[in-house]
Amino acid sequence: MDLVRLLGENVRRLRIEQGLSQEELAFRAGMKRSYLSDLERGTRNPTVRALGRLAEALKVSSSSLLEG
Template sequence: MQDDSDILKRIGSKIKALRLEKGMSQEELAEKSGVDRTFIGGLERGERNVSVMTLCDILRGLKYQIQTFFSHL
C-alpha cells in the first residue's frame, strides 16, 4: 500500500510534468483553466490543496482526462 502523506506533492509534480510536456507556461495553463498563475505554482510545489472541480478545470486546460490522471499518479 502506498503512503498518501505526500499526495499534494505527487499531484503537483504530475500537473507540472503534464504542463511541461505540453510546452505550456504556468500563465498559459492558468488562463486555460480559469485560475491564477500563483495557484498553479503553489499547486505544482505541493503547497495548495486543489478541489476536485478546480483539478477538473486544470486537466481540461491540459486536455487530459481525470481518470487517466489518477490511474497514473
C-alpha cells in the same frame, strides 16, 4: 507519496511536455498563476473544481493527474 505533491508533479510534467507556461495553463484553466504555482509545488490542496479545470486544460483525465 503525498497525493497533493503527486498531483503537482504530474501537472508540472504535463505542462512542460505540452510547452505551456504557468501563465498560459492558468489562463486556460481559469485560475490565477500563483494558485497553479502553489499546486505544482504541492503547497496548496486543490479543490475538485480545480482538478477538473486542470485536466480539461491539459486534455487529460482527472484520474491521470493523480496516478503515480
